[in-house]
Amino acid sequence: xxxxxxxxxxxxxxxxxxxxxxxxxxxxxxxxxxxxxxxxxxxxxxxxxxxxxxxxxxxxxxxxxxxxxxxxxxxxxxxxxxxxxxxxxxxxxxxxxxxxxxxxxxxxxxxxxxxxxxxxxxxxxxxxxxxxxxxxxxxxxxxxxxxxxxxxxxxxxxxxxxxxxxxxxxxxxxxxxxxxxxxxxxxxxxxxxxxxxxxxxxxxxxxxxxxxxxxxxxxxxxxxxxxxxxxxxxxxxxxxxxxxxxxxxxxxxxxxxxxxxxxxxxxxxxxxxxxxxxxxxxxxxxxxxxxxxxxxxxxxxxxxxxxxxxxxx
Amino acid sequence: xxxxxxxxxxxxxxxxxxxxxxxxxxxxxxxxxxxxxxxxxxxxxxxxxxxxxxxxxxxxxxxxxxxxxxxxxxxxxxxxxxxxxxxxxxxxxxxxxxxxxxxxxxxxxxxxxxxxxxxxxxxxxxxxxxxxxxxxxxxxxxxxxxxxxxxxxxxxxxxxxxxxxxxxxxxxxxxxxxxxxxxxxxxxxxxxxxxxxxxxxxxxxxxxxxxxxxxxxxxxxxxxxxxxxxxxxxxxxxxxxxxxxxxxxxxxxxxxxxxxxxxxxxxxxxxxxxxxxxxxxxxxxxxxxxxxxxxxxxxxxxxxxxxxxxxxxxxxxxxxxxxxxxxxxxxxxxxxxxxxxxxxxxxxxxxxxxxxxxxxxxxxxxxxxxxxxxxxxxxxxxxxxxxxxxxxxxxxxxxxxxxxxxxxxxxxxxxxxxxxxxxxxxxxxxxxxxxxxxxxxxxxxxxxxxxxxxxxxxxxxxxxxxxxxxxxxxxxxxxxxxxxxxxxxxxxxxxxxxxxxxxxxxxxxxxxxxxxxxxxxxxxxxxxxxxxxxxxxxxxxxx
Numbered sequence: 001x002x003x004x005x006x007x008x009x010x011x012x013x014x015x016x017x018x019x020x021x022x023x024x025x026x027x028x029x030x031x032x033x034x035x036x037x038x039x040x041x042x043x044x045x046x047x048x049x050x051x052x053x054x055x056x057x058x059x060x061x062x063x064x065x066x067x068x069x070x071x072x073x074x075x076x077x078x079x080x081x082x083x084x085x086x087x088x089x090x091x092x093x094x095x096x097x098x099x100x101x102x103x104x105x106x107x108x109x110x111x112x113x114x115x116x117x118x119x120x121x122x123x124x125x126x127x128x129x130x131x132x133x134x135x136x137x138x139x140x141x142x143x144x145x146x147x148x149x150x151x152x153x154x155x156x157x158x159x160x161x162x163x164x165x166x167x168x169x170x171x172x173x174x175x176x177x178x179x180x181x182x183x184x185x186x187x188x189x190x191x192x193x194x195x196x197x198x199x200x201x202x203x204x205x206x207x208x209x210x211x212x213x214x215x216x217x218x219x220x221x222x223x224x225x226x227x228x229x230x231x232x233x234x235x236x237x238x239x240x241x242x243x244x245x246x247x248x249x250x251x252x253x254x255x256x257x258x259x260x261x262x263x264x265x266x267x268x269x270x271x272x273x274x275x276x277x278x279x280x281x282x283x284x285x286x287x288x289x290x291x292x293x294x295x296x297x298x299x300x301x302x303x304x305x306x307x308x309x310x311x312x313x
Numbered sequence: 314x315x316x317x318x319x320x321x322x323x324x325x326x327x328x329x330x331x332x333x334x335x336x337x338x339x340x341x342x343x344x345x346x347x348x349x350x351x352x353x354x355x356x357x358x359x360x361x362x363x364x365x366x367x368x369x370x371x372x373x374x375x376x377x378x379x380x381x382x383x384x385x386x387x388x389x390x391x392x393x394x395x396x397x398x399x400x401x402x403x404x405x406x407x408x409x410x411x412x413x414x415x416x417x418x419x420x421x422x423x424x425x426x427x428x429x430x431x432x433x434x435x436x437x438x439x440x441x442x443x444x445x446x447x448x449x450x451x452x453x454x455x456x457x458x459x460x461x462x463x464x465x466x467x468x469x470x471x472x473x474x475x476x477x478x479x480x481x482x483x484x485x486x487x488x489x490x491x492x493x494x495x496x497x498x499x500x501x502x503x504x505x506x507x508x509x510x511x512x513x514x515x516x517x518x519x520x521x522x523x524x525x526x527x528x529x530x531x532x533x534x535x536x537x538x539x540x541x542x543x544x545x546x547x548x549x550x551x552x553x554x555x556x557x558x559x560x561x562x563x564x565x566x567x568x569x570x571x572x573x574x575x576x577x578x579x580x581x582x583x584x585x586x587x588x589x590x591x592x593x594x595x596x597x598x599x600x601x602x603x604x605x606x607x608x609x610x611x612x613x614x615x616x617x618x619x620x621x622x623x624x625x626x627x628x629x630x631x632x633x634x635x636x637x638x639x640x641x642x643x644x645x646x647x648x649x650x651x652x653x654x655x656x657x658x659x660x661x662x663x664x665x666x667x668x669x670x671x672x673x674x675x676x677x678x679x680x681x682x683x684x685x686x687x688x689x690x691x692x693x694x695x696x697x698x699x700x701x702x703x704x705x706x707x708x709x710x711x712x713x714x715x716x717x718x719x720x721x722x723x724x725x726x727x728x729x730x731x732x733x734x735x736x737x738x739x740x741x742x743x744x745x746x747x748x749x750x751x752x753x754x755x756x757x758x759x760x761x762x763x764x765x766x767x768x769x770x771x772x773x774x775x776x777x778x779x780x781x782x783x784x785x786x787x788x789x790x791x792x793x794x795x796x797x798x799x800x801x802x803x804x805x806x807x808x809x810x811x812x813x814x815x816x817x818x819x820x821x822x823x824x825x826x827x828x829x830x831x832x833x834x835x836x837x838x839x840x841x842x843x844x845x846x847x848x849x850x851x852x853x854x855x856x
Contacts, residue, residue, distance in 0.1 A: 212424040218488075220439060229435075233424070
């Protein structure tokens, strides 16, 4: 198992390397120029050229790439072209809010979706099942920003239960921290609840036809115990897979949600950096996301082994 | 408990039970069934697929699929209590404590993600108030009673870490740990090897005698029936045909259906001698097959296999699961490449041949499961003609040949435009045989080709094999685990164990005078070896 983990981590290095090169090249190919952004509309061509030279943007592309990769290999993510702050520092500042939002969303999605899916499987074809599945279509098809604005309107503006926008770190106390996370997490979790509930339902229904379910019933177990004790555990592997995929997709969704709820997280950082053509910061954040994907996949694979004793590494 | 057992009241009394589909069909699928089972008695419910025997036993457990089947009439009395009218909660309380069940497929009957100890423990957890330690002690002692080795380790094992026989012992432990009054066993040994089957039957008998349990044993296998039954209930297409005590049904069945069913069971009496004067069609010399990398993970699936099949001969390869018999067949067919050795077909060694196109036509394969071996989206004509057309025969000619071949397997040429789902299992296997022999191969490989069939259909298909052999002079490599089937049609036998041939020779010699202890054990394990089912009497000369 340890050798499996080490192998997987080592195999992530070439992946991250490829991502790094791709990101670098794609950004350089994209239109826009960070020097123009900094110097503003009134700068003369000479000033611009000088600025570019000082930022190192006039060197050959390959040279820029090698410098960047070498720095990366030494753990130096570079400094922001715009603010001059180290990219690592910018990311660390913004990491907290995004982590809090993502975690609360994932936990919420799992906690809500699994019971919904199990209930739908149990009541297959009946009213409750149709209701859950109908809602899941809705949750899937309505964009996050619409759900977000509706939630703000109802729960923040009309009912006044939660603040409209913003973020407070946990260090300022749990209540303000949690209060500001509820609405964005709920908004962001909708499509994942829909997705996970559907997968849970499908897989539980499939498992319910297995022989060992009949065995469990023949023992005299209640239907609820059959579902929770025997069916769900056997449906776990595909459910974990989809949860892993959801977390990966979530990172994309965070960009929109953070904008709607004005949360200073990584999503906002990406947006700001893209608009300012702040190459180093974009590169650093995307590499970070890639590394997170790799870790999520590894964790998912390891969890397979936890839930299914037949899978061993 | 004891005074109940002593009274004359049967443990189980099935009275006029009728089971119908939801919504009701033209005819209920089980009609007006009645029989009793007393304490300590074993009643075998025998019937072919579709007879309603399994549905009836599921009804006794209250486990009929709610949205598909329901009992529309009658009573099922368990110690006088009608299980059809009790509440859901009461039924749950009865399950495992008063009536429990052992299922056919031990490979799938256990939850793969829980340890077997936990699964047996669960029965005690929901039906008793025992402490955790007390339950553990009881589970371990029950595991010992079903003769599992090293029970502490088994307790912590997951199902996939146990053999089929061990899993079935776990299922039995689970079923009997609360000492139910009635045990329903639905084909509990059908998926097991004969030697394991024998042990499991012995175990059920032993536990039944200790506890005075009433047993309903659902099976299609008359060999098993004759070993264990006190009384027999014969079912056919939802009707109860006949009941009687074991000896009476086997020796003097009253109903035609029962006579047909009993006489379809092949006897252990060898009938064919090898044809030593015929030319050799297949010679396998020193064949070995290794899987995995040499060294640690290497598995020797077949080792130094040498045998010969002559023209017009049916040579049986017999052995239990994992003996390597299918590996040998796959090597002969070149579905997998042998690691060593020669496969000489009509004088040509096909083991090293790279271009298999010519070889494929000469060797044809018939698989075990007729429900999965025909492409459901192709008509019978398409399936039969594909190979011929592939080898360059004009379509018109191929169609005529396919029609002639169908007649050879006793199907009218009119079935050509139908699809496989429109046929029964037996008919499908005939089609699969037609599909193979239409290519006019030198060698036919039949891999457990009759194992999935009902006994009456099996008898017909076996007769068909012999008929085709007579008419075409084809050679057959017949792979089976069933000694009765082998005795019935094989000229010569090859007995395999753990990848090696332990014995081979004329069928008569191997079966009547086995030289290897493993062959002896296989013969001893075959249920009722000394009963001549075809003639309703014991075999005149003991095998």
